[in-house]
Amino acid sequence: MTSQQPFTVSVFIATSLDGFIARPDGDIDWLTSRGEQAGDMGYQEFIAGIDTVVMGRATYEKALTFGAGQWPYDGRHVAVLSTRLDDGADPRITVHRDLDGLTRDLAERGTKSVYADGGQVVQSFLRAGLVHELTITTAPVLLGGGLRLFGALDGDIALVHRSTTVPGAGFVQTTYAVQDRV
Numbered sequence: 001m002t003s004q005q006p007f008t009v010s011v012f013i014a015t016s017l018d019g020f021i022a023r024p025d026g027d028i029d030w031l032t033s034r035g036e037q038a039g040d041m042g043y044q045e046f047i048a049g050i051d052t053v054v055m056g057r058a059t060y061e062k063a064l065t066f067g068a069g070q071w072p073y074d075g076r077h078v079a080v081l082s083t084r085l086d087d088g089a090d091p092r093i094t095v096h097r098d099l100d101g102l103t104r105d106l107a108e109r110g111t112k113s114v115y116a117d118g119g120q121v122v123q124s125f126l127r128a129g130l131v132h133e134l135t136i137t138t139a140p141v142l143l144g145g146g147l148r149l150f151g152a153l154d155g156d157i158a159l160v161h162r163s164t165t166v167p168g169a170g171f172v173q174t175t176y177a178v179q180d181r182v
Contacts, residue, residue: 005103007111009054009130011122012046013149014137014171020146021119026058030141037169041137050076050115052106054125057082059118060093077109081121099124123151131178134159140170 014031015021022028035041053073055063060080063072071092078093081102087095096102106114116125125131136149159176166172 005130006107007052007114008132009114009116009125010046010050010133010135011116011125011131012043012135012137013117013122014139015149016139016141016143016146018142018144019148019150020143021149022062022147023143024146026062026147028062030143031139034139034141034169034171038167038171041167041171041173042135042165046135047072047076047115050113052077052079052109052111052113053115053117054079054081054102054106054121055116056080056118056120057085059121060085077111079106081124099128103128103130119147119149119151122149126150126157126178127153133162133175133177135173135175137167137171137173 013021014035016030023030053076055078057080060078060082066072073092079102080093080095081097081099082095083097085095089095094105096105116122116131122131158179160179162175162177164172164174
């Protein structure tokens with residue numbers, strides 16, 4: 001963990017029981033169809049404490065499919081980590097090409113609480129030692145393939161269990177604090 005980091009980073013994400021956040025084509029219907037039965041699962045309380053959302057290009061493009069007037073991040077700074085997205089692609093977002101530039105910008109903005117969303121962003125933040133807390137909601141489904149939440153790491157990342165809840169519809173939600181690498 002970076003001790004001089006002026007902001008905290010939290011992950012709030014759902015996976016299939018076998019660890020996928022989306023099908024190979026990015027589809028999340030397996031989650032949204034089941035999630036409606038379980039309700040909010042604490043997301044509104046979580047996002048109320050967030051001032052900045054960081055996501056990758058694929059997650060940003062998925063958010064655009066939620067429909068007109070459905071931008072879920074109003075009132076928050078949204079940063080997209082991408083080497084392919086144009087800088088002026090959307091006035092609601094700031095595009096960053098690399099993690100170092102992004103973290104410098106967040107510190108300069110006075111960011112206090114970051115929501116890291118999307119598999120590649122979560123993996124990059126974990127490898128860089130930037131994540132403080134992980135909340136993972138496991139959906140009662142096996143996909144057998146798709147986009148994984150976790151990837152290769154340079155070493156173990158120790159976690160401290162904070163809580164586990166069963167919000168309904170077969171979902172299980174667990175929150176961990178992230179310790180320094182061991």
